[in-house]
Amino acid sequence: MKIVQILILLGILIFLGAAIIIVDNPWGKDERTKKVESASKLFPSFDVDVVTKIEIIADSTTTILTKSGGQWLVESMDNYPADQQGVKDILEKASEFKMLDLISKNPDKQAKFEVDSSGVETKFLDSSNKVLAHVFIGKTTSSFLDSYIRKDGSDEVYKAKGYLKSTFDKGSRTWKTRKIFAFNKGDVTALTIKSEVEEIELQLDSEGKWQMLKPIVSLAKKSEIDQILNSLSTLETDDFVDGEDFESTSAITATLNDGSQRILMTADEDGGKHPAKRDGGKQIFALYKYNRDKLFKSSEDLKEEPPVVEASKENIEEDDGNQIQKSEGNEDKQN
Secondary structure (H helix, E strand, O other): OHHHHHHHHHHHHHHHHHHHHHHHOOOOOOHHHHHHHHOOEOOOOOOHHHOOEEEEEEOOEEEEEEEEOOEEEEHHHOOEEEOHHHHHHHHHHHHHOEOOOEEEOOHHHHHHHOOOOOOEEEEEEOOOOOEEEEEEEEEEOOOOOEEEEEEOOOOOEEEEEOOOHHHHOOHHHOOEOOEOOOOOHHHEEEEEEEOOOOEEEEEEOOOOOEEEEEOOOEEEOHHHHHHHHHHHHOOEOOEEEOOOOOOOOEEEEEEEOOOOEEEEEEOOOEOOEEEEEEOOOOOEEEEEHHHHOOOOOOHHHHEOOOOOOOOOHHHHHHHHHHHHHHHHHHHHHHO
8 A cells, every 4th residue: 555655646746847847947948938038129228217208199099198207197188197007018018029020021011910000109208209119019910919010110010929909009998097096995984975865974983893873873784884995995987978067966985094085976877877076076987887886885785783692591491480470470469
């Protein structure tokens, strides 16, 4: 039996060792990796830290992103805060572009690969408006793992890793940040939920439990409060609404331990979405009904039901004995 166990263990060790060799390849890198590492960069002197302006042209629409005080803004959309991670992604991609896998040098084939005006044209500029990099992002390859790219002024078309069009062109989603709120949910000490039906006040007590003060006095359900805070503290819009017409019908207010407040107002549902605004903000957001409903709970949803106390056998027997004694006492009085 011991010999069989030893052989099984030995077989497992051999298998694991082979797997490590295949995955890590400790004796050297594969040819593809060597080729990628040795390839020259498409923009060798490109420095992401110097870039202060990005122009993206897609479908005849120009989006201008500018850096101000360390933050990226969508200049072409009233300097609304941009998707910071999205900007970081395209800067990193541009710095990593390499002259690898040359596909074509024929200018007549640029339209085929969509590395002309039919693709996504992107310029990276410095503070003096000097162009640091100018590239055309084309369609994806047949494998959908790579994309075609072309440096402005060159006829050479290369393959670049990744599905790049969606990275550089946000389409109808735009480059605006989708964040509505970003705060630490653990800093919230009070919540107020107002609707056309009722007003709910919730307060965190000294023991870390949430108490409902209005419209009824009750302990609040921790699970429901957690869902509200999880959603509100990281809230993102599902869409943007153009225009200024907005009539609030409900509001939720979170008060933080520093006294500051985060207030979200919402309007009646329209086409499956609720228009919403931050207090004092101009931009109108749109929240899908199910996302809005995560925030606006009723007092019945939030009320913690008192625990059901099961009577012990001794208490039942004692109660029965008391009832018998009362009954006998009543009979004596009647006699």
